Amino acid sequence: MKWEEVFAGKCFISDLGAVQKIELGDGQVSLMQYAAWAPVDGGTKHQIVEISCNLDHLMEKYDIPPERICTVA
Numbered sequence: 001m002k003w004e005e006v007f008a009g010k011c012f013i014s015d016l017g018a019v020q021k022i023e024l025g026d027g028q029v030s031l032m033q034y035a036a037w038a039p040v041d042g043g044t045k046h047q048i049v050e051i052s053c054n055l056d057h058l059m060e061k062y063d064i065p066p067e068r069i070c071t072v073a
Contacts, residue, residue: 009043011036012068013058036062 013036020031032051036058040047052058055069 004044007037007039007046007068009039010068011038011049011062011064012046012070013037013055013062013064015055015069015071017072019053034058036064038062 013034016031016033016035019033021028022031030053033053034051034055035048036050036052037046038049039045050058050061058064059066059069
C-alpha cells in the first residue's frame, strides 16, 4: 500500500525524531521535530502547513489521530 493512498485527502504528521541543532552563521538553530501536512490539489498531494515541537498542539489543531503520525526511520 502506498502512503499517498493511506493519507489521500487527510492531514497527517511526520515525526522527524529528536530536535536537531544546526550551526547557522555564528549561532545554532533548532529544527522542529514535527511537521503537519495537509492535502492540496483535491487531496492528491500534501504540503507542510505547520512545524512545531508540540505534538499535542498539532494533533488538536489539525484533528489528527495517533494512527496518522508517521515516524521517520
